[in-house]
Amino acid sequence: MxxxxxxxxxxxxxxxxxxxxxxxxxxxxLWNRLSTWAAENKxxxxxxxxxxxxxxxxxVVYYNSDSRTNVRESGLEEKKRASKKxxxxxxxxxxxxxxxxxxxxxxxxxxxxxxxxxxxxSSDDLPQVDPSTVESLSDQDRKExxxxxxxxxxxAYGDKRYNEAIDLYGKAILCKPDPIFYSNRxxxxxxxxxxxxxxxxxxxxxxxxxxxxxxxxRRANAYEHLEKFxxxxxxxxxxxxxxxxxNDQSAQSxxxxxxxxxxxxxxxxxxxxxxRLPSPTFVTNYLQSFRPRPRPEGLxxxxxxxxxxxxxxxxxxxxxxxxxxxxxxxxxxxAFDKALELRDLGDHEAYAYNMxxxxxxxxxxxxxxxxxxxxxxxxxxxLVQSYIKRASMHLELGNRDGAAEDFEKAMxxxxxxxxxxYHRAQLHFILAEFxxxxxxxxxxxxLDKDFIFSHIQLGVTQYKMGSIASSMxxxxxxxxxxxxxxxxxxxxxxxxxxxxxxxxxxxxxETAIELEKQLKPLxxxxxxxxxxxxxxxxxxxDFQEAEKLxxxxxxxxxxxxxxxxxxxxxxLQQGKVTDALKxxxxxxxxxxxEGEIVNALSYAEATRTQLEVQEKYPQLSSRLQGxxxxxxxxxxx
Numbered sequence: 066m067x068x069x070x071x072x073x074x075x076x077x078x079x080x081x082x083x084x085x086x087x088x089x090x091x092x093x094x095l096w097n098r099l100s101t102w103a104a105e106n107k108x109x110x111x112x113x114x115x116x117x118x119x120x121x122x123x124x125v126v127y128y129n130s131d132s133r134t135n136v137r138e139s140g141l142e143e144k145k146r147a148s149k150k151x152x153x154x155x156x157x158x159x160x161x162x163x164x165x166x167x168x169x170x171x172x173x174x175x176x177x178x179x180x181x182x183x184x185x186x187s188s189d190d191l192p193q194v195d196p197s198t199v200e201s202l203s204d205q206d207r208k209e210x211x212x213x214x215x216x217x218x219x220x221a222y223g224d225k226r227y228n229e230a231i232d233l234y235g236k237a238i239l240c241k242p243d244p245i246f247y248s249n250r251x252x253x254x255x256x257x258x259x260x261x262x263x264x265x266x267x268x269x270x271x272x273x274x275x276x277x278x279x280x281x282x283r284r285a286n287a288y289e290h291l292e293k294f295x296x297x298x299x300x301x302x303x304x305x306x307x308x309x310x311x312n313d314q315s316a317q318s319x320x321x322x323x324x325x326x327x328x329x330x331x332x333x334x335x336x337x338x339x340x341r342l343p344s345p346t347f348v349t350n351y352l353q354s355f356r357p358r359p360r361p362e363g364l365x366x367x368x369x370x371x372x373x374x375x376x377x378x379x380x381x382x383x384x385x386x387x388x389x390x391x392x393x394x395x396x397x398x399x400a401f402d403k404a405l406e407l408r409d410l411g412d413h414e415a416y417a418y419n420m421x422x423x424x425x426x427x428x429x430x431x432x433x434x435x436x437x438x439x440x441x442x443x444x445x446x447x448l449v450q451s452y453i454k455r456a457s458m459h460l461e462l463g464n465r466d467g468a469a470e471d472f473e474k475a476m477x478x479x480x481x482x483x484x485x486x487y488h489r490a491q492l493h494f495i496l497a498e499f500x501x502x503x504x505x506x507x508x509x510x511x512l513d514k515d516f517i518f519s520h521i522q523l524g525v526t527q528y529k530m531g532s533i534a535s536s537m538x539x540x541x542x543x544x545x546x547x548x549x550x551x552x553x554x555x556x557x558x559x560x561x562x563x564x565x566x567x568x569x570x571x572x573x574x575e576t577a578i579e580l581e582k583q584l585k586p587l588x589x590x591x592x593x594x595x596x597x598x599x600x601x602x603x604x605x606x607d608f609q610e611a612e613k614l615x616x617x618x619x620x621x622x623x624x625x626x627x628x629x630x631x632x633x634x635x636x637l638q639q640g641k642v643t644d645a646l647k648x649x650x651x652x653x654x655x656x657x658x659e660g661e662i663v664n665a666l667s668y669a670e671a672t673r674t675q676l677e678v679q680e681k682y683p684q685l686s687s688r689l690q691g692x693x694x695x696x697x698x699x700x701x702x
Contacts, residue, residue, distance in 0.1 A: 191217055191233075199239045211241035218249060227253040244270035248280045255283060263287035275682060276307050282315060289322065294329060298322035298670070303678045306685055323674075327666035334666075335659050340428045342398060343657050344624040345391045346591055348427055352386070355450060355484055356516050361416055375407035379417050389588030391624070398424040415445030423454060429657055431458055442474075449475045449482050456488065461658075468492060483512035487519050494522070499530045517547050521556050528560055536560065551580035555593045562596065567604035571597055591618035595631050602635065611635050626655040630665060637672060646672055 192210040194202070202210065218233035234250035237243070247270035254262035267284035270277055285300035301318040310316055342348060359365075360383055363376070370377040382400030385393045401421040404410060410417050422437030435458055441451040452475035459467035472489045475482065490505030506523040509516065524539035540557040547553050558573030577593035598614035601607040612635055618628040633648030649669035656662040679685060 192236075194236050194239055196239060202240070207240040211237045211243065211246070214240065215246060215249070218246075222249070222253060222256075225256075227256050242269075242273065244274040244277050244280060247273070248277065248283060251280070251283050251287075255287065258290075260287040260290045264291070275684075278304050278308050278312075278315075281307070282318075285318065285322075289318075294322055294325045295670075295674075298326055298674050299677055299681070302674050303682055303685075306678060306682075323667050323670055324663065326670050327663045330666050330670075331653070331659055331662040334653060334662055338654075340430055342391075342394050342424070342427055344622050344626065344655070345389060345394060345588060346622050346625045346627070347657070348394050349389050349588065349590065351427060352423075354488070354518065355453070356513060361413055364413065373407075375404045375410045375417070376413060378404040378407065379410065379413060379420070382420060389585065391622075393588075394424075398428075415441045415448050415451070418444065419448060419451045419454070422451075426454070426458055431462060434458060446474075447478050449479050449485065452478070453484055453488050456492075460492065465492075465496075481512055483509040483516060483519070486512065487516070487522070490522065490526075494526060494529075499526055502526050503530075517543065517550050517552060520547075521553065524560075525556070533564075549580065549584070551577040551584065551590065551593065553577075554580065555590075555596060558593070558596060558600075562600050562603070565603075567600055571600050571604075574600065589621055591622045591625055591628055594618040594621075595628055598631060598635070602638070608635060608639050624655050626652050626657075626661070626665070629655060630668075633668065642672055642676060 191213060194210060194214075199207065214233050214237035218230045218237060221227075221230035221233060231250055231253045234246050234253070237246045238250070247266045251263045251266035251270070254260075254266065264284055264287045267280040267287070270280040271284070274280070281300045281304040285297045285304065288294070288297035288300065298319065301315055301322055304315045305312065305319055308315065360380070364370075364380045364383060366380075366384075368380070370380060378400045382397040382404065385396035385400060387393070397420075401417060401424060404417050405414075405421055408414075418437045418441040422434045422441065425431075425434035425437060435455065438451050438455040438458070441448055442455070445451075452471045456468040456471035456475075459465075459471060469492070472485060472492070475485045479485075486505040486509040490502045490509065493499070493502035493505060503523060503526045506519050506526060509519040510523065513519070520539065520543050524536045524543065527533075527539060528536035537560070540553070540560065543550075543553045544557065554573040554577035558570040558577065561570035561573060574593045574597040578597065581589045581593060594614045595618055598611040598618075601614070602611045612632070615628055615632040615635060618625060619632065622628065629648050630652040633645045633652060636642075636648060637645035646669055649665055649672065653662045653665035653669065656665055
C-alpha cells in the first residue's frame with residue numbers, strides 16, 4: 066500500500082483494489098476533485114456510477130444519480146399542482162415508456178381518438194391489402210384500413226400471436242407508413258429474439274420521427290443483444306437527452322453500456338500493454354509508504370564488492386532508486402533482475418527477492434511478484450517487509466483473508482514494527498473500520514513518531530469520521546513538527562480544498578511546490594501542481610493558469626496519469642472536446658490496472674458518444690443548452 070493517505074470516498078467500499086493507493090499521493094481522491102461522478106469508484110473499485118455527460122455550447126453537464134433525482138423532484142413539484150386524474154394519466158404514460166422486464170417491448174397503443182375510429186369486427190372483416198392493390202385505395206381508405214390493421218395487430222400481439230401481428234403491422238405500413246407501426250412490428254421481432262429485424266424496423270421508425278424515444282430504446286436494446294455496445298450506448302444516450310433524463314431505466318442503461326464499451330476496449334489495451342513501470346510519481350509514493358531504512362550491512366557505498374557480481378548489482382539498484390526519477394527506477398529494476406540472475410548473494414538473497422518482487426508488482430506482474438515474495442519469506446522469515454508487501458498484493462487481487470494472514474505472520478516475527486500497524490490501518494480504512502484504523506495509525510506513531518505518513522493518515526481518518534476539528538489540529542501539529550516536508554502542506558491543502566477554503570488551500574499547495582523544488586529538484590512530486598490547478602479552477606475558473614500548471618506537471622512527469630486526466634477534464638470544461646479525448650485516451654494508456662483503464666476510457670466514451678449524438682441530432686443542441694443552464698457546470702472536486 067502507498068505512503069499517501071487513502072481517499073476519503075473509498076471508505077464506503079468493500080471491494081478491494083488498492084492499486085491506486087500506491088499511485089496517488091492524495092488524502093482526497095483526485096478523480097473526485099476532477100468530477101463528482103467517478104469519485105466513489107476510482108480509488109477502490111474503479112466502476113462507473115451515474116455517468117451521462119452532455120457537451121453544450123456553455124461547457125459540459127455531468128448527470129449523475131443525484132442530478133436525475135433533482136430532475137424527478139422538479140417534475141414532482143409540477144405534478145403536485147395537477148389533478149389526481151392528470152397524475153394518474155401521467156403515471157400511465159410513464160409506465161408505457163418503461164421497457165418490459167423480460168425485454169419484450171409492448172406495442173404502442175393508439176391514443177384516445179377525437180373522432181370515431183374503425184374497429185375490426187373479426188378477422189374476416191379485415192381489409193385485404195398487398196402492394197398491388199394498395200395503390201388503388203383512396204387516402205381516406207388507406208387511413209381507415211391502417212387503423213383497422215394496427216388494432217388487429219395489437220390484439221394478435223396481446224395474444225402472443227407474434228407472426229400474425231407482424232403480418233398485420235406490415236399491411237398497416239403498406240397503407241400508411243407510420244413510425245408507431247414500425248415500432249410495434251419491432252416489438253414483435255423483439256419478442257421473437259430477431260434482433261436484426263428489430264434494428265431494421267426501429268431504424269425505419271426513426272427515419273420518420275428522429276426523436277421517437279420508444280423506438281430508440283427498442284433499437285438500443287436490440288443493439289445490446291447483438292453486442293454492438295457503442296451503437297446501443299449512442300441510442301440510449303440520445304433517448305436520455307430527448308427525454309430530459311427523466312427515465313431512470315434509460316439512464317441506467319447509459320451507465321451500464323458506458324462501462325461495457327469501456328471494458329471491451331480496456332481489455333484490448335491491457336492485452337497489448339507493455340509491462341513497464343508506471344510514472345515515477347506512482348513509484349515514489351509506493352516506495353515511501355515504508356519507513357526509510359539504512360541499506361543492509363555489506364551493501365553500503367564503502368563496501369568492497371566484486372565488480373559485476375550479484376551483490377554489486379543489488380547495491381547499484383538501491384543507489385538508482387534514490388534518484389527518484391524514471392531513469393533511476395528503470396535502472397534499479399534491471400539491476401535487481403541481474404543480481405538474482407548472477408546469484409552469489411549470500412545473506413542478501415532474500416532481500417534481493419524482496420526488491421525484485423517489489424518492482425515486478427509495480428509493473429503489474431503480480432503472479433511473478435508473489436513468487437518472489439514467497440521465496441523471500443521462505444529464505445528469511447524475519448524480513449517483515451516482505452509479508453507487508455505480499456499483503457498489499459493480496460489486497461489488490463481481492464484476497465482480504467490472505468492480506469490479514471500476512472499481517473499476522475509479520476507480527477509473529479516482529480510485533481513492534483511500526484510499518485505493520487501503518488499498513489494494517491490502511492486495510493481497516495478501506496473497509497470503513499475507522500476506529501480500528503485510527504488505533505493502528507496511533508500505534509504506528511507511538512512506535513515511530515518520525516514517520517510523517519502515519520500522522521497524515523490519522524488526520525484523514527479523523528476527517529472521515531467527522532472529527533473535523535481533531536483532523537485540523539493533527540495537521541497543524543504536522544506542520545509544526547514537519548515544517549520542511551512538502552507532503553504535509555499538500556495533504557493539508559487538500560482537506561482545506563474539500564472545505565472550499567480556496568485561498569488557504571492554494572497557499573499550502575504553493576508551499577509544497579516550493580519545498581519540492583528545493584528538496585527534490587530531479588524527482589519533484591507533481592501532485593501539488595495539479596492540486597493548485599484544480600483549486601484555481603474551482604475558485605476562479607482560471608482555466609489558463611490551471612492548464613499551465615498541468616502542462617508543467619507533465620513536463621516534469623510525462624507519464625503521470627493523474628496529470629493527464631486532469632488536463633483532459635480542464636479541456637473538456639472549456640469545450641475543447643477533441644483535445645480532451647486525446648488526453649483521456651492517453652490516461653488509459655498510462656493506467657496500470659484494467660480498472661484504471663476502464664475508468665479513463667469511460668470518460669472518453671461518454672464524451673465521444675455525446676458528440677455523436679449532437680452530430681446525429683443537431684436539433685438537440687438548443688435543448689442541451691437549456692439543460693446546461695438548468696443544472697449548471699459540474700464541480701471538479
